[in-house]
Amino acid sequence: MIRMIASDMDDTFLDGAHRVPAPNIAALERLHELGVLFVPCSGRPYPSIMGNLEDVDQRLLTGTYVISLNGGFINRYGQDEPLTSVTLDRSVAEELYRRGMDEHRIMHVYVPSGTIYTQGVRDAESSYLAGMRGVTALTGTERDLGFVGDEDVVKILYVDTDFDALQRLGERLRPDLDATRVAITYSARRYLEFVPAGMDKGVGVRRLAGMLGIDMDEVMSIGDSANDISMLDAAGIGVGVANVCEDTRAHCDAVTAATGEQGALAEILQRFIEPGYAHGQTKLGLPTT
Template identity: 55%
Template sequence: MYRLIASDMDETFLGEGHRVPPANLEALARMREMGILFVPSSGRPYSSIMDSLSGIDPALLQGSYVISYNGGFINRYGDDRPLLRTVMDRASLEQLYRYAVEHRICMHVYTESGRIFTQFLNELERGYIANLAGIEELGDDQDALAMAGGEEFPKIIFMDPDFDAVKRLGERLRPSLDPELVDITHSSNRYVEFVPHGVNKGTGLAHLAAMLGIDMAETVGVGDSANDLAMIQAAGLGVGVANASDDIRPACDLILDATADDGAFPELLRRIS
């Protein structure tokens, strides 16, 4: 019997426009009946995740938790004070930011409070993030590090609509980064993500399971892209939605027939019951 389902948000639990498909709302109610804890797990900040869930009856998630910043933060649902907090090495973050400014790379810079500074956005990315909370688009001559004041940064990501190009960018930068300080992953077929070393959704799930006294064999990890891979591998059952990227499919114990836009969680519950 599975006791906890940890799910990526964008392109997994959320469909087009970062909205919850009606079928997944029904699945949340069914999970409550089954005694299964549903835990959102995202690369986005806690506040942004909560905004995407704002239309859901809070009773469906009462007593649950939220894993954010790729596993670097854990919060109780409804409480913005993190139980776990991990931020980036400041020098590494500054190096990546200055590189992106020099080369005018479309990027998101995340602060620990949930502010998301974006810069050098292309029109595709501007449309993709249009209804996400916490976005602050900066002008080309503004400085995100200065704008953040004394805040620390959990992550920074670069975007390119050519996914192969953004992967090459990450590999080009890898030798200049200390592997004991920074890890690199990918998401949404558009991003290369730079996060603190050892931070991933798998470690986030393991930390939460330990807090709750839940065996990892009793957990399910659901995702669609590379930044979900560690969670899929760590969980007792690793699941990909039908739109999962090719690089995570071999690691999945189960690939669903339904896509994120369909609302895949009723199928998931049927197949694990």
């Protein structure tokens, strides 16, 4: 029986404007009644995720957790201080940023406080970022990461809406990277992500489940992109939404008919969660750690 659902946010749980579709709100209400823990799990920072959830009845999320920044950070919902944190080696981050500037690439730079610095963003990307909290546009003159001040860097993204070209770029760059310090993944069919080696959503989900005494067979993960693969593989059930990327589909135990935009959590609730309560059990006893 599923006790915890770890769900990606963008293009999975949220619509194109980074809002929670109405069917997903109704599904959260039912999950709350059943005592199934719903855990947002995103590549974005914790404050940005909280911004997307501020219109949701907080009663439905109180007592849960948020896994952010590709699994490197875990927060108790509503508490700013993370329980876990992982950052990039600064010299690696500087090299990736410098290379991006030399090649005139659109970039995002993520720091632990939640700010997302953007470099070279153009119209289409500006529209995509419009519903996200904590985005700060750079001037284009910054030649190093001095703009982050004393903060560490969690990850750097290169942006290209030509996803095939972006994947070719990632494979071209991979041999130049120290695999003991940095890893590559992809998200939203527009982002090439450089993250700390060993940091992924699967690690974050496993870590939280262990903290709460939940077996991974009792965990469901939901996603749509390559950076969700590790948590889809780790969970007892890995579910892709209808708009799942082809390279991720093979890692899904099932794929919904509904897209993230349409509120796929409602379908997942009916297909996979409700049947577990068909014999009269109405609520799970969740851990209180």
